[in-house]
Amino acid sequence: MLNQSERAAIAHLWERKLNQDAQKLPVQERHRNLEPASAEFISALASGIQATTILDIGGSSGISTIALAAAARDTNGKVISIEIEPTRQAEARKTIQNLGLSQFVEFRSGDAAEFIPQTPGVDLALIDCEKNDYIKFFDLLLPSEKAVVVADNILSHNLMDYVSHVRRPGNESLTLQIGKGLEVTRIIK
Secondary structure (H helix, E strand, C coil), X not given: CCCHHHHHHHHHHHHHHHHHHHCCCCHHXXXXXXXXXXXXXXXXXXXXXXXXXXEEECCCCCHHHHHHHHHHHHHXXXXXEEECCHHHHHHHHHHHHHCCCHHHEEEEECXXXXXXXXXXXXXXXXXXXXXXXXXXXXXXXXXXXXXXXXXXXXXXXCCHHHHHHHCCCCEEEEXXXXXXXXXXXXXXX
C-alpha cells in the first residue's frame, strides 16, 4: 500500500500534469499520468492479488510506477515499467530512486511491443499508453494463472473496441468509474 511519501510524490506529479494541461502544452510535451485515485486502486489491487510480476505499460513520469512499486514492495515482486519517451522515464527513475523503491522496478525504454512478449507469467498489467495500442498490447501479454489487466482512460476516450475485445469468453471484465475509467479484466485460462 502507498505511504505518505509516495502519496506526496503522486500529488506533486499530478499537480504538474494539471498545470501542463492548463497551459495547453502540445501533447508530446505533457506528462500523461494516471489519476491519483486510479493509482490508489491499482496499488491495492496488485497487493491484494499478491502480484509479483507486474507490467506498467506507459509509465510516463511515474505515478503508476510509484503505485505499482509500492505494491511490489508488499509482495516482494518486481515492476517492469515501459515508457517510449526517455525524458519522462528519466524523471520516473529519479522519483523511484528518491522514494527508495528502485529494487522493485526495472525500467525499459522503447516500444512496449518489444518488451511485453519477453515477460512471461504477468500477474498484473496496467495499460496506459497510446489508445490504438491497447488491444495489441493486451494480446501480447503472457499472463499467469491469476492475471489481472487494468486499462486506463476507458470512459474518457470511449474505448469500447477494447472493452468488447477483452469481454470475450473466458475472461471476466468490468468497467469501474475510477479516474478516467478503468477496465479491470481477469484472464481465465
